[in-house]
Amino acid sequence: MAKIICVLYDDPIAGYPKSYARDDVAQPEHYPDGQTLPTPKGIDFKPGTLLGSVSGELGLRKYLESNGHQLVVTSSKDGADSVLDRELHDAEIVISQPFWPAYMTAERIAKAPKLKMIVTAGIGSDHIDLEAANTRNITVAEVTYSNSNSVAEHVVMMILSQVRNYIPSYNWVVKGGWNIADCVERSYDLEAMSVGTVAAGRIGLRVLRLLKPFDVKLHYTDRHRLPESVEKELNLTHHTSVESLTKVCDVVTLNCPLYPETEHMINETTLKNFKRGAYLINTARGKLCDRDAIVSALESGQLAGYAGDVWFPQPPPADHPWRHMPNHGMTPHISGSSLTAQTRYATGTREILECYFEGRPIRDEYLIVQGGKLAGVGAHSYSEGNATKGSEEAERFKK
Structure with missing residues (x-):
């Protein structure tokens, strides 16, 4: 049995949606460069639903628990008393999104001796100390092109x-x-x-x-x-x-x-x-x-x-x-988390997990780090190093 920690943003203030503005979501048949959309063996959610918040659980609970794994879903990610830090000690996989990133610093990675894989449900894995992941031979994957x-x-x-x-x-x-x-x-x-x-x-x-x-x-x-x-x-x-x-x-x-x-x-x-x-x-x-x-x-x-x-x-x-600065147009990190995109990155996360648990190769488009070095799309897009310094400031955020 593997323990998976999934860090997601909070549900809407009014509660998890009971209905949606649209009945369905239009999806492309393929990405512009010919890469196929995620292809898991199955999904346990309705496309177009809110999957990126805590109650959405990326649609993973039924799949993981039916295979004997433990899923911990939380929005508590910052500070020594966070749920993430309390649960890390025996976690095998950590999943988070760029919009609500679990900053996987070298210090956190050191506190997780059983950690084997870190997954970004979306694109962009800079919230992970890639150098520390390389040293520990931890696989880092993301759902490239999903959003x-x-x-x-x-x-x-x-x-x-x-x-x-x-x-x-x-x-x-x-x-x-x-x-x-x-x-x-x-x-x-x-x-x-x-x-x-x-x-x-x-x-x-x-x-x-x-x-x-x-x-x-x-x-x-x-x-x-x-x-x-x-x-x-x-x-x-x-x-x-x-x-x-x-x-x-x-x-x-x-x-x-x-x-x-x-x-x-x-x-x-x-x-x-x-x-x-x-x-x-x-x-x-x-x-x-x-x-x-x-x-x-x-x-x-x-x-x-x-x-x-x-x-x-x-x-x-x-x-x-x-x-508060003048002439700005800031939004929370929402650009890649439309309900349309959530369907794709949740489906891609499921595909990555299926490959991991079944011992099948994770497609190169999804790999950032594997085997102690930058791999797949990571070797093309990143350089080794750490961009997480200063992330502890997030603890100052008050809702």
Whole structure:
């Protein structure tokens, strides 16, 4: 029997849903690069239901308990008295989501001598000390591509909401006003602007494809250059550095993983290379940006707006300055947790567990670390190291 700890975000304030806005969810037949959607032997939930919260349990309880395993589901993840820390001592598998990450630091991994696998239900495993996982020969897996397109849609929404000044305009309506001048004094057309993505992997490339019909000038930088055919198709301008891209772009969107080399890549110095009045969109990881440098750039006008879906730590403390800085469009980390995406990442988590317990190979697209080294998609996207430092600040968050 294996003990599995599943760390998920809390249920809605009004309680777990008894009904939903829609009766079903539309799903693609395959991902744009041809990768198939998750293919477990079965699922024990209705697609389109809330699976990512505590009561949803990622739809795993029936499967795990019927096979003799123990499942512990909790939202309590921060601090020495958390359920996660109390249960770690004999856990074999830890599962969490990027939206409510169980920060698996070297210290926590050391307290879990039976730990064999850490699974991200979603994409992005920077909340795990990959170096410590390598040392302990712990497998790290994530459900690659499960919510990439969901995040890309969120990026486009945030770009438009910032450039068109949507949030302040909506708030005038809520307050009973008809303040057209106040609404449009910061509103522009996206058309003809230069938009650049830092990284053009699954999410970044999808963003570029979604933006092409807006007749914008598209730019990108990535350590893996795109094929010439794709650059021609989208009329892309390739940049060999982030600095080269930010000098010419009106909108910059971050779509790269977090690892030691990308931590705080956007800081006081690099922000000086941005065009004055540029917009910065970050649905990748909060720690790509220096927290206070973003606030200062918004206050000075160097940035016209910042829209982010990611914070560090997660959840952020109640006094986190990004909650109150000017001209922001922050959301909780929701971009990849639509009910549509939850169906895919819960199904993919089930597939990973089936492979693990049945001794079958986990597909390369899902592997981050295996056999004491970066593996599969992890070898392509990450570098060895630790990006979890400072995560203990999450303990300061009060509901």
